[in-house]
Amino acid sequence: FCGGSTAGTFTSNITRRNVEGQPRTLLNNTDEFRVAGGMDAEVSDFHVVVHGQYTRALANITYANDYSVAHVNSALNGCPAGSPPGCVPYNIFVPNAVTPAAVAFVEASGTEKTLITEKLVSATVDGDLGNHGIKSPWAKGGVGIALGVDYRDEEYSADPDYELGSGDLETFGAFTPIAGGFKIREIYGEIRIPVISDKPWVHDLSVGSGFRVSNYSTFGSTPTYAFNVDYAPTADVRF
Numbered sequence: 001f002c003g004g005s006t007a008g009t010f011t012s013n014i015t016r017r018n019v020e021g022q023p024r025t026l027l028n029n030t031d032e033f034r035v036a037g038g039m040d041a042e043v044s045d046f047h048v049v050v051h052g053q054y055t056r057a058l059a060n061i062t063y064a065n066d067y068s069v070a071h072v073n074s075a076l077n078g079c080p081a082g083s084p085p086g087c088v089p090y091n092i093f094v095p096n097a098v099t100p101a102a103v104a105f106v107e108a109s110g111t112e113k114t115l116i117t118e119k120l121v122s123a124t125v126d127g128d129l130g131n132h133g134i135k136s137p138w139a140k141g142g143v144g145i146a147l148g149v150d151y152r153d154e155e156y157s158a159d160p161d162y163e164l165g166s167g168d169l170e171t172f173g174a175f176t177p178i179a180g181g182f183k184i185r186e187i188y189g190e191i192r193i194p195v196i197s198d199k200p201w202v203h204d205l206s207v208g209s210g211f212r213v214s215n216y217s218t219f220g221s222t223p224t225y226a227f228n229v230d231y232a233p234t235a236d237v238r239f
Contacts, residue, residue: 016092021103022065024171030059046127053120061112067170068108068163075106110164112175117155124148139194139206146190155181188212190226204232 038051074083075090088105091097129135130142157179167174190210196202210226232238 020098021107024066025064027062027064028059030057032057045131046125048125050123055118057116059114062109063164063172064109065107066109066172067106069168069170071106075102108163108169110161110169110172112158112160112164114158119153121151136195138196140197141194144192148188150186152184183217185215186212201233203234206230
């Protein structure tokens with residue numbers, strides 16, 4: 001290594017597979033739970049739908065049989081003073097010198113718990129106002145409306161243990177604990193007004209509009225609009 005001289009020094013990278021130990025393994029145990037319910041009813045001349053849902057997904061993830069950086073550094077150097085408790089020399093320079101105790105010392109595993117939850121609530125009401133006299137005199141159908149509200153709450157968290165969060169694992173690296181989420185509140189409505197129906201060259205002519213206002217807990221509110229004209233000169237052609 002040193003050109004025949006025992007006084008020289010050199011630097012080298014050593015790469016070695018843990019052939020005496022267990023293979024690196026990722027174990028993911030996920031428990032999911034979901035409950036949903038709602039109501040669908042006719043109230044007078046209006047159709048009402050109310051819906052709610054809760055979803056929860058909990059994952060316990062184990063990154064098993066990796067190397068501990070701190071333990072490998074101490075064990076490769078023969079367990080000098082200040083080494084972690086229970087240090088066993090990890091001698092890779094002599095054939096068959098790696099003992100089960102040495103493998104147990106240098107191997108390490110980390111775990112992370114992730115949690116995802118989602119809450120949804122929505123309600124809509126729609127109906128034909130023609131039964132209440134709100135319609136065009138040239139159209140068969142009445143004015144149709146729909147109104148609704150939505151609420152959604154999304155949350156996520158990831159909590160690694162000390163081993164996984166410290167960056168001590170050779171292969172899997174360091175994981176940062178995180179937690180966050182957002183909420184959305186929305187209100188929306190649509191209207192469709194039949195103007196003319198079943199007349200010469202006008203099988204159907206209607207106009208419509210819609211709006212939605214979305215409020216995000218992360219940045220505020222934003223509106224969305226829609227306007228449309230629907231014209232069918234015959235039953236087979238529509239613009």
